[in-house]
Amino acid sequence: MLRKIKYYILCFLVICIACNCNETEKEANHPSPTPTPAIVPPSTIPVFNSDSAFFYIEKQLSFGPRVPNTEMHDACGAWLAEKLRSLGQEVIIQETVVEAYNGTKLEIQNIIGQYNMDAVDRILLCAHWDTRPFADQDVDRQDEPIPGANDGGSGVAVLLEVARQLSIAKPEIGIDIIFFDAEDYGQPLYENLPVREDTYCLGSQYWSNNLHKKNYQPMYGILLDMVGAKDAVFTMEDASMRYAPYVTRKVWNAAARAGYSGYFRFEKIGAHIDDHVYINTIAKIKCIDIIQYDYTTPSTFGAYWHTHKDNIWIIDKKTLKAVGQTLLQVIYEELGAIG
Numbered sequence: 135m136l137r138k139i140k141y142y143i144l145c146f147l148v149i150c151i152a153c154n155c156n157e158t159e160k161e162a163n164h165p166s167p168t169p170t171p172a173i174v175p176p177s178t179i180p181v182f183n184s185d186s187a188f189f190y191i192e193k194q195l196s197f198g199p200r201v202p203n204t205e206m207h208d209a210c211g212a213w214l215a216e217k218l219r220s221l222g223q224e225v226i227i228q229e230t231v232v233e234a235y236n237g238t239k240l241e242i243q244n245i246i247g248q249y250n251m252d253a254v255d256r257i258l259l260c261a262h263w264d265t266r267p268f269a270d271q272d273v274d275r276q277d278e279p280i281p282g283a284n285d286g287g288s289g290v291a292v293l294l295e296v297a298r299q300l301s302i303a304k305p306e307i308g309i310d311i312i313f314f315d316a317e318d319y320g321q322p323l324y325e326n327l328p329v330r331e332d333t334y335c336l337g338s339q340y341w342s343n344n345l346h347k348k349n350y351q352p353m354y355g356i357l358l359d360m361v362g363a364k365d366a367v368f369t370m371e372d373a374s375m376r377y378a379p380y381v382t383r384k385v386w387n388a389a390a391r392a393g394y395s396g397y398f399r400f401e402k403i404g405a406h407i408d409d410h411v412y413i414n415t416i417a418k419i420k421c422i423d424i425i426q427y428d429y430t431t432p433s434t435f436g437a438y439w440h441t442h443k444d445n446i447w448i449i450d451k452k453t454l455k456a457v458g459q460t461l462l463q464v465i466y467e468e469l470g471a472i473g
């Protein structure tokens with residue numbers, strides 16, 4: 135009797151294995167018509183540490199506001215460059231002088247970290263590291279700079295943590311991390327000057343016209359802007375969908391697979407002049423923007439936006455985690471595709 139049962143179990147197992155082989159064969163012979171993502175076992179994707187990212191925001195805040203032409207700005211810039219170097223990146227600092235909306239000459243630095251210099255297949259990840267010199271959306275102290283925990287600090291912090299994870303796991307892909315300067319020195323409306331175009335994003339405009347490497351052409355770029363606020367949601371922003379719809383969908387799909395579709399909404403709403411616009415139009419690199427969309431405020435950013443409330447208290451590690459883990463998902467799925 136026992137022997138008979140054993141025999142049946144054995145037969146059952148053999149049939150199971152045979153069926154499975156058949157399935158894989160079927161897949162290989164008839165690939166599905168829609169592009170399927172590279173299957174990466176979740177266990178091979180590094181775990182993004184949001185405590186670490188949160189600390190990197192606190193560290194930036196400890197320098198004070200990072201407004202160009204100030205000592206605090208330069209001290210933070212030196213720390214960022216050193217941090218990238220300590221994580222094994224080749225760092226280039228692109229220094230220049232640009233003119234602000236009011237004629238002020240700004241000494242700026244785009245800080246560029248290169249991971250795996252020799253890899254041909256590369257992804258550009260970027261964020262702005264400067265903070266706004268005024269709080270023009272506040273009711274108090276409008277002419278004083280903001281802390282910039284979310285607007286500036288969060289994108290940089292997430293990318294530093296990604297850089298740390300790359301330094302540990304050492305994947306075979308090229309990644310360039312660019313921290314753009316002078317994104318947020320745009321003309322405040324309270325000054326009542328005639329409105330000038332293109333007064334934001336001065337660092338990325340300069341870089342787009344003066345690439346750090348001749349013929350630099352990554353596969354695509356991902357910009358992070360305001361990626362740490364509590365309960366933030368990220369929608370498929372207009373310029374991202376216009377210039378790089380495939381990249382936008384790729385990232386939103388990766389977010390869903392990583393378990394973060396609550397943060398990344400498949401909704402085409404919101405439009406911004408941000409660094410990615412110049413990267414697309416001048417540098418001709420397909421680049422999207424992951425940027426908060428707030429349905430409840432007229433600005434569509436959080437109520438903290440360009441006010442003194444943009445401090446560490448509005449940051450939620452869960453949001454940092456959703457964005458950082460999504461980036462790692464994108465990077466590792468790419469590895470499966472090119473590896």
Ligand code: AHN
Nearest residue numbers: 285318334359406407408
């Ligand atoms: C403007 O508000 C003009 N652009 C959105 C880009 C931005 C400002 N990101 C952070 N601060």
Ligand code: ZN
Nearest residue numbers: 266285318440
């Ligand atoms: Zn801003």
